[in-house]
Amino acid sequence: MSDAALPAPATPAWTARAAGRLAGISRRSPTLAIGAAIILGFALLAVLAPLISPESPVASNPARVLQAPSAANWFGTDGNGMDVLSRVIHGSLYAFGIAIPVVIVGLLIGVPVGLWTGWTGGWPDEIVMRGSDALRVFPSIILALAVVAAAGPSLLNVVLVLGLLDAPVYARVVRAEVLSLRNGTFVEAAVAAGNPTRRILFRHILPNALRGATAQTAVRAAWAVRISATLAFLGVGIQPPTPEWGAMIRQGAEYMVTGEWWVAVFPGCALILLVLGLNMLGDGLADLLDPRRKAATR
Amino acid sequence: MSAPVLRVEGLSKRFAAPGGGVIGAVNDVSFTLAAGETLGLVGESGSGKSTLGRCVLRLTAPSEGRVIFMGQDITSVPEARCRPLRANMQMVFQDPWAALNPRMTARDLIEEPLMLHTRLSRAERRDEATRLGLRVRLPSAMLDRYPSELSGGQQQRVCIARAIATKPALIVLDEPTSSLDLSVRAGILDLLAELKEETGAAMLFITHDLGTLRLMADRVMVMYLGRVVEQATAAEVFERPAHPYTQALMSAHLPADPAVPLARHVLRGEIPSPINLPPGCGFASRCPVAIPACRERLPPLEELAPGHRAACLRVADGGNRIPS
Known part of the structure; x- marks a missing residue:
């Protein structure tokens, strides 16, 4: 009787349900929530850049070179008289424009390679894994520097080189999961059911082998943002006056000694914040996707 | 004999x-x-x-x-x-939890042998999977669940339905x-x-x-x-x-x-x-x-x-x- 007296719970609208889920996730993993919030903030900046930035990022004005932050130019102006705030905002567009394609290129190369080597084993596995060891042992920044310097400092070249350097990371985690799934019972059950190898690989193994790679994407995106900024800083990546953070820091570095700190510090802070956000998201994702890690933190 | x-x-x-x-x-x-x-x-x-x-x-x-x-x-x-x-020739394994792909629903799993070995259309496979589900006493509402949402006995029923699907x-x-x-x-x-x-x-x-x-x-x-x-x-x-x-x-x-x-x-x-x-x-x-x-x-x-x-x-x- 007392049950009947209770009001029937109304089915929540999908927005309310989604909000409930989000709240649940952020309670379980505040790291993930903060990381996601930071990235969402930068994504909004990137998408809305043309609307919200006060000026064009490349509008130089010789009349206001190297002016300190003020009400007119919140982040000050740089050596060309360009508005630093507008350039920092547009820089987020470049950060995403590099990080996302790098991760995609890395996944497109790394995941199939990991799947194939993990499944076949034997000499292809040996060769590919030793090759990827060699790539990993070599400092990636030096390799990237050399290749970009040789191929030319275009956005496309930077993306391709970083993506290629990133692929072994995904290949490795996918391979490890394929190795442990390969002799598992449900794969044997799939063989017993008469599945062709292709279907076993793509329908049965692959969807169960992407956990590690998924958790890696955010961390590797942070790496891509960092390395591409480093390349630009060293002068072989994206060239000024393109509003890329690394290139901006490079320009601003010259003025640090003479006291015009704002040219380098603001893009530097943006870079640090985005890399931090991506790393936090990656950590949170790893916790969420790996049941063993989750159990350990509970 | x-x-x-x-x-x-x-x-x-x-x-x-x-x-x-x-x-x-x-x-x-x-x-x-x-x-x-x-x-x-x-x-x-x-x-x-x-x-x-x-x-x-x-x-x-x-x-x-x-x-x-x-x-x-x-x-x-x-x-x-x-x-x-x-x-x-089909097989039913000891541990149904390990034998079912965690990323496929019970229906996908039961339909799989039909898809591999028969020329049934998508709709016919669906009907047949529902019939097989009922045969092993899994209500059709259960078929849209993932293995992790089923009990051990229900998981083994999915395995059995899979095994008898192609007669x-x-x-x-x-x-x-x-x-x-x-x-x-x-x-x-x-x-x-x-x-x-x-x-x-x-x-x-x-x-x-x-x-x-x-x-x-x-x-x-x-x-x-x-x-x-x-x-x-x-x-x-x-x-x-x-x-x-x-x-x-x-x-x-x-x-x-x-x-x-x-x-x-x-x-x-x-x-x-x-x-x-x-x-x-x-x-x-x-x-x-x-x-x-x-x-x-x-x-x-x-x-x-x-x-x-x-x-x-x-x-x-x-x-x-x-x-x-």
Whole structure:
């Protein structure tokens, strides 16, 4: 009787349900929530850049070179008289424009390679894994520097080189999961059911082998943002006056000694914040996707 | 009796032991299985039951011997040519949780064999999966769930629905109930007994549970250290076990009637290591009626009565009964 007296719970609208889920996730993993919030903030900046930035990022004005932050130019102006705030905002567009394609290129190369080597084993596995060891042992920044310097400092070249350097990371985690799934019972059950190898690989193994790679994407995106900024800083990546953070820091570095700190510090802070956000998201994702890690933190 | 669905001749499977040496998991096993017949395969852990089941389905390649399935020698057929045959031979695994792809719904899993082996349209497959689901008593609402959202018994029902989807001639059941709770086990066994009558499929029923064996098996094959020690009808094995190992095994089974006097034969001694087996009978080290010859000569599987065969030297001199 007392049950009947209770009001029937109304089915929540999908927005309310989604909000409930989000709240649940952020309670379980505040790291993930903060990381996601930071990235969402930068994504909004990137998408809305043309609307919200006060000026064009490349509008130089010789009349206001190297002016300190003020009400007119919140982040000050740089050596060309360009508005630093507008350039920092547009820089987020470049950060995403590099990080996302790098991760995609890395996944497109790394995941199939990991799947194939993990499944076949034997000499292809040996060769590919030793090759990827060699790539990993070599400092990636030096390799990237050399290749970009040789191929030319275009956005496309930077993306391709970083993506290629990133692929072994995904290949490795996918391979490890394929190795442990390969002799598992449900794969044997799939063989017993008469599945062709292709279907076993793509329908049965692959969807169960992407956990590690998924958790890696955010961390590797942070790496891509960092390395591409480093390349630009060293002068072989994206060239000024393109509003890329690394290139901006490079320009601003010259003025640090003479006291015009704002040219380098603001893009530097943006870079640090985005890399931090991506790393936090990656950590949170790893916790969420790996049941063993989750159990350990509970 | 019709032509056998499955004939196994002199099947052996050896593995390389980690520290060198050879593990003989299955040694020189022969048997036949007729349509509609259920052969119970019993033995303790490590006796080679599961390996034998896997060899029969070509999930592992046997080292020696032949497997003839529906008149076709499948021992050395390449996997690609085995695939169409798999519509006719299916398997139910011990642990349903491990045997189901966690990223596929129950419906996807049941539809998979239909998709692989029949020309049914998408809609027809859907209907057939629903029908199969109902057959194994899974309401259609359950079919849209993932394995993690189903109980152990429901997961095993999904596995069984998968196995009967293509109306196979042979189903290998590898301890299908041993990972389930007792209450759930009864339901699954009832279902399997019904399906046995209904589908007419030959079943190779691997188990170490004698109660299950009694319920399901028409004939029984007892394995010890990879060798068949006794082969007979289920009734014969339960009532007149000939091999001392079978006698000890049967004495471990509690009859449902408490008035029946119990004869317990508790075995002493150790199972020899399966690596580099001693020459004689594998059971000699634990056998209460072993004679010196048992440790030297491998007893052949000899016919005692029509359909009843045992591998024990003591059968000839009548000394095979364990005194109680």
